[in-house]
Amino acid sequence: MTAGRELRVFYSTAYAPVSQPALQRLALAAGLLARRGLAQLQAPAAVTRAALHGLHCERYLDAFFDGTEPLASSQGVPWSAVLRDATLAMLGGQIDGAQHALRTGVAMNLARGFHHAVYARGSGFCAINGLALLAHAMPERRIAVLDCDEHGGNGTEEFAAKLDNLHAVSIFGTRFGCYGGVRSWAFPVRVREQGFDTYLDALHQAVEIIAGCRPDLLVYQAGVDCHSNDPKNQAGLSTRELFQRDLFVFKSAGLLQLPVLFLVGGGYQRARRVAQLNLNTVAAAHAALGLRRRGSE
Numbered sequence: 369m370t371a372g373r374e375l376r377v378f379y380s381t382a383y384a385p386v387s388q389p390a391l392q393r394l395a396l397a398a399g400l401l402a403r404r405g406l407a408q409l410q411a412p413a414a415v416t417r418a419a420l421h422g423l424h425c426e427r428y429l430d431a432f433f434d435g436t437e438p439l440a441s442s443q444g445v446p447w448s449a450v451l452r453d454a455t456l457a458m459l460g461g462q463i464d465g466a467q468h469a470l471r472t473g474v475a476m477n478l479a480r481g482f483h484h485a486v487y488a489r490g491s492g493f494c495a496i497n498g499l500a501l502l503a504h505a506m507p508e509r510r511i512a513v514l515d516c517d518e519h520g521g522n523g524t525e526e527f528a529a530k531l532d533n534l535h536a537v538s539i540f541g542t543r544f545g546c547y548g549g550v551r552s553w554a555f556p557v558r559v560r561e562q563g564f565d566t567y568l569d570a571l572h573q574a575v576e577i578i579a580g581c582r583p584d585l586l587v588y589q590a591g592v593d594c595h596s597n598d599p600k601n602q603a604g605l606s607t608r609e610l611f612q613r614d615l616f617v618f619k620s621a622g623l624l625q626l627p628v629l630f631l632v633g634g635g636y637q638r639a640r641r642v643a644q645l646n647l648n649t650v651a652a653a654h655a656a657l658g659l660r661r662r663g664s665e
């Protein structure tokens with residue numbers, strides 16, 4: 369389904385406005401991807417207010433669009449129209465990326481999944497839950513989320529209990545309120561104490577669960593804040609172990625013939641370091657799925 373294809377990566381300059389230093393790592397990663405011929409970049413259309421209707425509660429959506437405080441800044445970053453519009457652009461990339469993955473087998477959105485946002489508010493630097501958005505926007509599709517960020521996907525877990533086409537598996541070093549629940553599974557693993565085999569075992573279990581859910585689409589959040597040098601990490605994965613993680617997920621998607629949309633997740637080291645770790649994830653997708661570099665036969 370994917371062999372010989374170029375990787376389509378959804379990204380636009382609207383994702384990383386210069387006034388938002390924390391988002392500059394996305395611009396760096398996009399530049400590296402293009403220069404190295406690893407992907408074809410495509411700018412998505414921003415998601416509309418109508419597309420978000422019913423995903424979060426109306427009071428919160430109104431506040432997010434209008435800037436009404438304190439709800440507008442409940443994600444933990446001061447609200448601004450620029451940041452709102454960057455979020456809407458990234459959420460547009462979620463939907464366009466998911467549709468591209470369903471058509472061709474694979475796509476990437478160069479954005480975070482915003483997995484901490486819950487129904488009534490934002491949280492943990494996440495304003496609108498872009499993982500739950502896919503289940504909300506495509507009710508006829510079964511969506512499985514594999515979230516391998518340092519932090520558990522508590523928001524996605526809450527949404528999984530509400531949306532019967534959303535299944536969420538989190539493997540994390542920091543629980544962040546993620547305990548498993550209805551259509552949700554939680555695997556806390558700290559590699560420094562428990563060893564990488566324990567992490568691999570959690571990945572195997574996660575893939576088994578996901579296969580059992582018979583999804584139409586796998587959404588893989590390849591967070592790199594679980595890297596051993598990241599200031600927020602508890603999981604303690606080395607660069608090589610992160611690559612093995614990514615390789616395992618993409619190979620599993622290939623074996624299951626499961627379309628996969630992947631995302632970068634968190635990362636809090638220097639922007640250039642985070643962008644390089646994100647590129648390693650793309651390299652793993654290339655290796656596992658036989659993707660083609662731009663300009664190659």
Ligand SMILES: [Zn+2]
Nearest residue numbers: 517519593634
């Ligand atoms: Zn995180």
